[in-house]
Amino acid sequence: MMALAALPHLIDRLPKPRGRLTADAPLGPQTWFRTGGNAEVLFRPADIGDLATFLCELPADVPVTVLGVGSNVIVRDGGIKGVVIRLMRGFTAVAVEGHEVVAGAGAPDLNVALTAREHSLAGLEFLSGIPGTIGGAFPTNAGAYGGELAEVLISAEAVDRSGRVIIVTPRELGLSYRHSDAPADWIFTSARLKAAPGDQLAIARRINEIDAARADSQPRSRTGGSTFANPPGHKAWELIDRAGCRGLRIGGAQVSEKHTNFLINTGDATAADIESLGEEVRRRVFEQSGVRLEWEIRRIGEKP
Secondary structure, three states: OOOOOOOOOHHHHOOOOOOEEEEEEEOHHHOOOOOOOEEEEEEEOOOHHHHHHHHHHOOOOOOEEEOOOOOOEEEOOOOEEEEEEOOOOOOOOEEEEOOEEEEEOOOEHHHHHHHHHHOOEEOOHHHHHOOOEOHHHOOOOOEEOOEEHHHHEEEEEEEOOOOOEEEEOHHHHOOEOOEOOOOOOOEEEEEEEEOEEOOHHHHHHHHHHHHHHHHHHOOOOEEOOOOEOOOOOOOHHHHHHHOOOOOOEEOOEEEOOOOOOOEEEOOOOOHHHHHHHHHHHHHHHHHHHOOOOOEOOEEEOOOO
8 A cells, every 4th residue: 555645844845044944843841831832843043134034035825923932922732833933042132332222132131131230221120020032022012110112112123024124113113001013924133222321239229129029929930921911990910819810720720829910830731721711810800890801921823
């Protein structure tokens, strides 16, 4: 009996970049929840030129997903079809130019805050409280501890699906609370941020205060950060608490006892457990208060 020929893998249809392509790459270990499926193909571009050329030559029917450090994301158990792009080496540099900080999209927010501190530049301390990368801050205008991206952004560099490099201002991005008007196919590659001369010790104290506040109020286990955006006039964690969801579990997923707007993987949770728990929280909050919580954590990929 004749054996069926193996179907070609997506990776065989893709352009050959200078960066690294990996077929069927596990994504779960690369997320903070430590669960989820595989990327059909994972691409780590060498630099912005490599990224732009790859996108320009990529077949139009191949979907593209960008994954940062995997902090505020649930990768569903069925994995992600198409190409997943991670901006790593070549996109993590942080440089100071006068009173401005230029950061690659792959640079952790904490590193940007610490670099500003080392140069006695104030105004970016709030970034130390955001568990992600600079590139990941754009889709939701990320903010914490009294600051947000829109307040400090001078300009941003991005590459669109056709490989065109774009420089944009905050006004053009339409940044507002947990929202951006940027097209979904833009991949942000760097940001220019404004700061101001400050006292290095005072800056260091503020960063330490933010770290202490996070340690005191937030779980440090397998979590994805803040789960739901605060509805107008409300705090998400209070609504969740009033709905009796503190400690609620589905499978290996649990609403944190320490901070109810955090979901945690207690050890063996699937992505489906975590997402189902979040939807149950939303249902109970709406039933109790009439307020519909909106997800702040991105949920990407296929259900199995």
